Amino acid sequence: MSATHLKLSYFDLSGLGECLKLKCPFGQLLVLQADGTLYAQSTAIVRYPARVDGLYPRDPADALRVEMISETLLELVMAYLDARYSEPNELLKAEKYKKLVAENGAKDKATYVDVQLLDVVLNALNAIPAPAFNLALFPKLKAIVATIKESEHIATYLRSKSPF
Template sequence: MADSKITVTYFDFSGRAECIRLVLTYAGKEFVDNRIKQEQWPGIKPKSPFGQLPFVEIDGKVYGQSLALANFFAREFNLYGKSNLDSLKIDQLAQLNEDYIQEVVKVFREPDAEKKAAIEKNIKEVVAPKFWAFYERLLKENNGQYFVGQSVTLADLIAYDAVTGFIKTYAGPLPDSYPLLKALVEKIGSNNNIAAYKAKHP
């Protein structure tokens, strides 16, 4: 994998591709960050294995499904824990975060402006605090510093994206009442690779 040529194709925002990008970035693996415009998608869609974005090309072969790809790269770059139980804990948080995402994407599916506003209010006042509390508790149950073990794993990068990525548009900034989660986000954000990446793609 160290010598593999990797291209990540997605739109020019965080969304479903961000965890893939974060894993590769944190690991220091060079990749082509192919950010396309909405109007380019119809022409590119036939290349996608399932008619979806993101998709990733690895040495000329194309693969889909964002979570599967993030998991794969995490395993390749030793960010998937040290045991099957560690991997279970990472998968648990990943699936929990999927629940969070599904709550947020309701905004995009609602055409009525008044109902959309109500959904956005619920995300900020109810949904986001609920999931932030889940993340805070999981950190406390481990060691307060990481979700799994004694070092950064995919779980930490997923939570970092949940706080700093597209969800932040609707959830707002993380309050000080979640100190463990806030400290983790700051720690991930201060990594040299991540900091350089976020400077280019805030």
């Protein structure tokens, strides 16, 4: 199989790139250009390079499990927002969060869902106004995140990323 050329287009800030969005499928960013063709929809975009680079399980049952966890992570963000803004009791909030993260499901091999989990923890949950998500309250999740951050490719990427 020949190498696939991938180019990801997105903006870290909302309201930017409106002209580019007009040229995109469905008029929105995130967009992946693969060998000259534009593709939209974030979960499809995440899965394609995962398949190309071996981060997508070959076994159908493993793929089903990883996709199940991936979809749960997407729901996690929505549940976090709901719990954050609809539950006034801080102890009940913490219990809701603990129920949302039970296991990582990656078995012995890293998958794209590990990267997705790291993104949810580092970006989505910490983007919430103060008090921010406190990873220390979730030791199991904290251990999973630490393992993901220490993996060779992720660690290299995080070191190269600008803090701004």
